[in-house]
Amino acid sequence: MRGGSGVRKKKKLDVARVFHALGDATRRAMLERLSDGPMSVSRLAEPLPITLAAVVQHLQVLEEASLVMTEKVGRVRSCRVDAAGLNAATEWLAARRPEWERKLDRLGEILKED
Amino acid sequence: MRGGSGVRKKKKLDVARVFHALGDATRRAMLERLSDGPMSVSRLAEPLPITLAAVVQHLQVLEEASLVMTEKVGRVRSCRVDAAGLNAATEWLAARRPEWERKLDRLGEILKED
Numbered sequence: 001m002r003g004g005s006g007v008r009k010k011k012k013l014d015v016a017r018v019f020h021a022l023g024d025a026t027r028r029a030m031l032e033r034l035s036d037g038p039m040s041v042s043r044l045a046e047p048l049p050i051t052l053a054a055v056v057q058h059l060q061v062l063e064e065a066s067l068v069m070t071e072k073v074g075r076v077r078s079c080r081v082d083a084a085g086l087n088a089a090t091e092w093l094a095a096r097r098p099e100w101e102r103k104l105d106r107l108g109e110i111l112k113e114d
Numbered sequence: 115m116r117g118g119s120g121v122r123k124k125k126k127l128d129v130a131r132v133f134h135a136l137g138d139a140t141r142r143a144m145l146e147r148l149s150d151g152p153m154s155v156s157r158l159a160e161p162l163p164i165t166l167a168a169v170v171q172h173l174q175v176l177e178e179a180s181l182v183m184t185e186k187v188g189r190v191r192s193c194r195v196d197a198a199g200l201n202a203a204t205e206w207l208a209a210r211r212p213e214w215e216r217k218l219d220r221l222g223e224i225l226k227e228d
Binding site: 015016019020022023025028031032034035037080081083086089090092093094095096097098105 | 129130133134136137139142145146148149151194195197200203204206207208209210211212219
């Protein structure tokens with residue numbers, strides 16, 4: 001995990017890493033919980049049926065994928081969602097949509113509006 | 115694989131299935147190729163360093179995740195991107211973003227516009 005500076009290290013985001021991280025149900029559950037807001041590692045771990053050590057390992061995968069940021073505040077490590085990984089995945093998905101599908105969706109929206 | 119009717123079967127989309135499908139590099143490469151437009155299974159398989167049987171298996175996973183639709187036209191099975199799976203993943207990702215991140219991004223967009 002990164003240190004407590006809170007400074008984002010700029011690095012090339014690997015979409016493979018992001019999708020690998022998202023492919024696991026426990027990690028998705030952790031992200032779902034964190035979308036309520038930042039929380040400590042122990043609070044995040046609370047409802048999960050796995051050991052704290054396993055939670056920390058999953059966190060590391062999420063952090064390496066830029067899906068979660070952790071920060072040490074005093075003796076507590078706080079976690080929050082990192083939008084960088086979410087954005088990378090969303091952009092990849094958006095680029096996979098054929099042009100005509102996008103047009104059709106737009107048409108559907110217009111029809112719904114009326 | 116589904117039959118050649120081209121009719122979309124309505125079913126509850128399982129986001130776990132979608133992210134599992136997206137977690138594999140070969141399947142992502144297949145989706146990348148299909149975002150250029152529909153193509154036959156054999157044309158899709160051409161540049162991939164795996165057997166046709168393996169391609170068909172990956173296609174099945176993609177189809178079950180509503181990421182790809184296949185349709186038999188005469189003797190040729192044609193594949194294309196299915197937006198349903200892409201949308202499910204995109205919606206899940208969007209829901210993971212904390213409110214303040216969304217506001218910050220919107221602010222960034224406004225500042226860029228000026």
